[in-house]
Amino acid sequence: SQQGEEDPQALSIQEGENATMNCSYKTSxxxxxxxxxxxxxxxxxxxxxxxxxxxxxxxxxxxxxxTSKKSSSLxxxxxxxxxTASYFCATDEYGTYEKLTFGTGTRLTIIP
Amino acid sequence: xxxVSQNPRHKxxxxxxxxxxxxxxxxxxxxxxxxxxxxGQGPEFLTYFQNEAQLEKSRLLSDxxxxxxxxxxxxxxxxxxxxxxxxxxYLCASSPLGYTFGSGTRLTVV
Numbered sequence: 001s002q003q004g005e006e007d008p009q010a011l012s013i014q015e016g017e018n019a020t021m022n023c024s025y026k027t028s029x030x031x032x033x034x035x036x037x038x039x040x041x042x043x044x045x046x047x048x049x050x051x052x053x054x055x056x057x058x059x060x061x062x063x064x065x066x067t068s069k070k071s072s073s074l075x076x077x078x079x080x081x082x083x084t085a086s087y088f089c090a091t092d093e094y095g096t097y098e099k100l101t102f103g104t105g106t107r108l109t110i111i112p
Numbered sequence: 113x114x115x116v117s118q119n120p121r122h123k124x125x126x127x128x129x130x131x132x133x134x135x136x137x138x139x140x141x142x143x144x145x146x147x148x149x150x151x152g153q154g155p156e157f158l159t160y161f162q163n164e165a166q167l168e169k170s171r172l173l174s175d176x177x178x179x180x181x182x183x184x185x186x187x188x189x190x191x192x193x194x195x196x197x198x199x200x201x202y203l204c205a206s207s208p209l210g211y212t213f214g215s216g217t218r219l220t221v222v
Contacts, residue, residue, distance in 0.1 A: 033210065033211075035211075035213075040218070041215055041216070042118075042203060042213040042214050042216050043155070043203070043205075043211075044213070045211055045213075048210050088155075090154075098207055098211075099145070099160055100147075100155075100157065100211065102154030102155050102156070104152075104153060104154050
């Protein structure tokens with residue numbers, strides 16, 4: 001079963017603009033991760049944020065985590081055509097061994 | 113060893129046939145996972161190995177599914193008597209902390 005919802009389900013923006021995706025989850029977690037998936041391919045790990053962290057940066061990516069609201073956001077700044085992909089958040093529950101539960105994903109399209 | 117390798121990339125099979133997929137994880141990763149992803153959905157957990165031990169199986173894995181990881185290296189996932197509902201992308205990943213996914217095997221049951 002899916003852990004929760006991602007919002008929006010689809011997003012189209014102009015190249016150079018910022019893209020923000022949101023993820024909600026249901027249980028207490030150890031970590032939350034974001035992955036990118038190009039059409040028909042495997043998933044690429046982008047960034048991991050631990051449950052005791054509130055914000056993390058990696059290049060053009062900024063992730064926030066609000067454990068009180070059980071939500072996270074992924075911001076991609078200065079978007080590029082190559083950022084076109086589906087983005088998934090995934091959580092591993094507290095007390096588990098890294099088994100991930102994925103959200104439903106956001107389909108991001110960057111318009112050149 | 114630059115990543116997780118999955119074979120075949122695509123498999124088309126007739127309903128009722130058996131299929132087997134292979135996953136070669138990153139050699140130093142002792143954890144290996146199988147996930148299934150249907151169109152428009154996120155991946156769903158199927159099973160987990162730590163070394164050669166299969167420690168958890170999802171209820172999604174019916175009796176027609178079996179996975180092995182002999183000697184804690186590569187893993188195989190077999191589906192017996194395939195059904196059209198088995199059509200999906202089957203993804204393998206290895207870890208520790210932060211998965212590395214393979215490119216997946218896309219199964220189409222006709």
